[in-house]
Amino acid sequence: MPFLKRLGYFLIGLSIGLIFLTFFLKKKSDETGVEFCYLPNCRVLKELRSKPLVIDDSLQPFSDSLATRAVLEEGDVLFRKSDTEAKPCKIYVVRGQSDKQELELTFLNCESETRLKNYIKL
Incomplete structure:
Protein backbone atom coordinates (compact mmCIF):
# COMPACT_ATOMS: atom_id res chain seq x y z
CA MET A 1 0.00 0.00 0.00
CA PRO A 2 1.47 3.37 -0.97
CA PHE A 3 2.48 5.81 1.76
CA LEU A 4 -0.03 8.51 0.77
CA LYS A 5 -2.91 6.06 0.97
CA ARG A 6 -1.82 4.93 4.45
CA LEU A 7 -1.43 8.56 5.52
CA GLY A 8 -4.93 9.32 4.28
CA TYR A 9 -6.43 6.41 6.26
CA PHE A 10 -4.49 7.49 9.33
CA LEU A 11 -5.72 11.10 9.12
CA ILE A 12 -9.32 9.98 8.59
CA GLY A 13 -9.15 7.70 11.63
CA LEU A 14 -7.44 10.36 13.71
CA SER A 15 -10.07 12.99 12.89
CA ILE A 16 -12.94 10.59 13.70
CA GLY A 17 -11.26 9.70 17.00
CA LEU A 18 -10.76 13.36 17.94
CA ILE A 19 -14.42 14.13 17.21
CA PHE A 20 -15.55 11.27 19.45
CA LEU A 21 -13.16 12.29 22.24
CA THR A 22 -14.28 15.91 22.27
CA PHE A 23 -17.93 14.83 22.28
CA PHE A 24 -17.54 12.39 25.19
CA LEU A 25 -15.20 14.59 27.25
CA LYS A 26 -17.47 17.61 26.84
CA LYS A 27 -20.46 15.53 27.92
CA LYS A 28 -18.56 14.21 30.95
CA SER A 29 -17.42 17.66 32.08
CA ASP A 30 -20.93 19.10 31.67
CA GLU A 31 -22.57 16.38 33.76
CA THR A 32 -20.10 16.12 36.61
CA GLY A 33 -18.72 19.65 36.68
CA VAL A 34 -15.19 18.28 36.34
CA GLU A 35 -12.61 20.73 35.04
CA PHE A 36 -9.63 19.60 33.03
CA CYS A 37 -6.89 22.04 34.02
CA TYR A 38 -3.61 21.31 32.32
CA LEU A 39 -2.18 24.80 31.92
Whole structure:
Protein backbone atom coordinates (compact mmCIF):
# COMPACT_ATOMS: atom_id res chain seq x y z
CA MET A 1 0.00 0.00 0.00
CA PRO A 2 1.47 3.37 -0.97
CA PHE A 3 2.48 5.81 1.76
CA LEU A 4 -0.03 8.51 0.77
CA LYS A 5 -2.91 6.06 0.97
CA ARG A 6 -1.82 4.93 4.45
CA LEU A 7 -1.43 8.56 5.52
CA GLY A 8 -4.93 9.32 4.28
CA TYR A 9 -6.43 6.41 6.26
CA PHE A 10 -4.49 7.49 9.33
CA LEU A 11 -5.72 11.10 9.12
CA ILE A 12 -9.32 9.98 8.59
CA GLY A 13 -9.15 7.70 11.63
CA LEU A 14 -7.44 10.36 13.71
CA SER A 15 -10.07 12.99 12.89
CA ILE A 16 -12.94 10.59 13.70
CA GLY A 17 -11.26 9.70 17.00
CA LEU A 18 -10.76 13.36 17.94
CA ILE A 19 -14.42 14.13 17.21
CA PHE A 20 -15.55 11.27 19.45
CA LEU A 21 -13.16 12.29 22.24
CA THR A 22 -14.28 15.91 22.27
CA PHE A 23 -17.93 14.83 22.28
CA PHE A 24 -17.54 12.39 25.19
CA LEU A 25 -15.20 14.59 27.25
CA LYS A 26 -17.47 17.61 26.84
CA LYS A 27 -20.46 15.53 27.92
CA LYS A 28 -18.56 14.21 30.95
CA SER A 29 -17.42 17.66 32.08
CA ASP A 30 -20.93 19.10 31.67
CA GLU A 31 -22.57 16.38 33.76
CA THR A 32 -20.10 16.12 36.61
CA GLY A 33 -18.72 19.65 36.68
CA VAL A 34 -15.19 18.28 36.34
CA GLU A 35 -12.61 20.73 35.04
CA PHE A 36 -9.63 19.60 33.03
CA CYS A 37 -6.89 22.04 34.02
CA TYR A 38 -3.61 21.31 32.32
CA LEU A 39 -2.18 24.80 31.92
CA PRO A 40 -0.50 26.58 34.86
CA ASN A 41 -2.95 29.51 34.88
CA CYS A 42 -5.97 27.21 35.16
CA ARG A 43 -4.35 25.02 37.80
CA VAL A 44 -3.46 27.97 40.06
CA LEU A 45 -6.93 29.52 39.77
CA LYS A 46 -8.56 26.17 40.52
CA GLU A 47 -6.37 25.72 43.61
CA LEU A 48 -7.16 29.24 44.83
CA ARG A 49 -10.90 28.63 44.37
CA SER A 50 -10.83 25.29 46.16
CA LYS A 51 -9.94 26.76 49.58
CA PRO A 52 -11.95 29.09 51.83
CA LEU A 53 -11.41 32.75 50.95
CA VAL A 54 -10.34 35.02 53.83
CA ILE A 55 -10.08 38.77 53.35
CA ASP A 56 -7.17 40.36 55.21
CA ASP A 57 -8.09 42.65 58.13
CA SER A 58 -6.50 45.68 56.49
CA LEU A 59 -8.89 45.31 53.50
CA GLN A 60 -12.18 45.36 55.40
CA PRO A 61 -13.60 48.23 53.31
CA PHE A 62 -13.16 45.96 50.29
CA SER A 63 -15.84 43.36 50.77
CA ASP A 64 -16.80 42.71 47.15
CA SER A 65 -16.62 38.94 47.22
CA LEU A 66 -18.50 38.69 43.89
CA ALA A 67 -15.77 40.66 42.15
CA THR A 68 -13.14 38.49 43.81
CA ARG A 69 -14.89 35.29 42.70
CA ALA A 70 -15.24 36.65 39.15
CA VAL A 71 -11.52 37.37 39.01
CA LEU A 72 -10.76 33.88 40.37
CA GLU A 73 -12.98 32.35 37.66
CA GLU A 74 -11.77 34.23 34.59
CA GLY A 75 -8.59 36.02 35.67
CA ASP A 76 -5.02 35.73 34.47
CA VAL A 77 -2.23 34.86 36.89
CA LEU A 78 0.72 37.22 36.51
CA PHE A 79 3.56 34.81 37.21
CA ARG A 80 6.21 37.51 36.80
CA LYS A 81 4.75 39.45 39.72
CA SER A 82 3.97 36.33 41.77
CA ASP A 83 6.29 34.61 44.23
CA THR A 84 5.67 30.89 43.90
CA GLU A 85 8.56 29.94 46.19
CA ALA A 86 7.49 32.02 49.21
CA LYS A 87 7.16 30.27 52.57
CA PRO A 88 4.79 29.46 54.28
CA CYS A 89 2.25 30.81 51.75
CA LYS A 90 2.80 31.26 48.03
CA ILE A 91 1.95 34.70 46.65
CA TYR A 92 -0.06 34.99 43.42
CA VAL A 93 -1.08 38.16 41.61
CA VAL A 94 -4.24 37.73 39.53
CA ARG A 95 -5.58 40.31 37.09
CA GLY A 96 -9.16 40.15 35.91
CA GLN A 97 -12.27 42.09 35.09
CA SER A 98 -15.45 42.42 37.09
CA ASP A 99 -18.37 44.73 36.34
CA LYS A 100 -16.44 46.64 33.66
CA GLN A 101 -13.66 47.32 36.15
CA GLU A 102 -10.20 45.82 35.96
CA LEU A 103 -8.75 44.55 39.23
CA GLU A 104 -5.35 43.25 40.25
CA LEU A 105 -5.65 41.08 43.34
CA THR A 106 -2.83 39.62 45.42
CA PHE A 107 -3.56 36.28 47.08
CA LEU A 108 -1.65 34.26 49.66
CA ASN A 109 -2.11 30.58 48.91
CA CYS A 110 -1.72 28.85 52.28
CA GLU A 111 -2.32 25.18 53.05
CA SER A 112 -5.77 25.65 54.58
CA GLU A 113 -6.99 28.95 53.12
CA THR A 114 -6.69 31.52 50.38
CA ARG A 115 -6.11 35.00 51.78
CA LEU A 116 -6.78 38.20 49.81
CA LYS A 117 -3.84 40.41 50.76
CA ASN A 118 -4.10 43.40 48.41
CA TYR A 119 -6.18 44.80 45.58
CA ILE A 120 -5.61 47.49 43.00
CA LYS A 121 -8.28 49.00 40.75
CA LEU A 122 -6.79 49.65 37.32
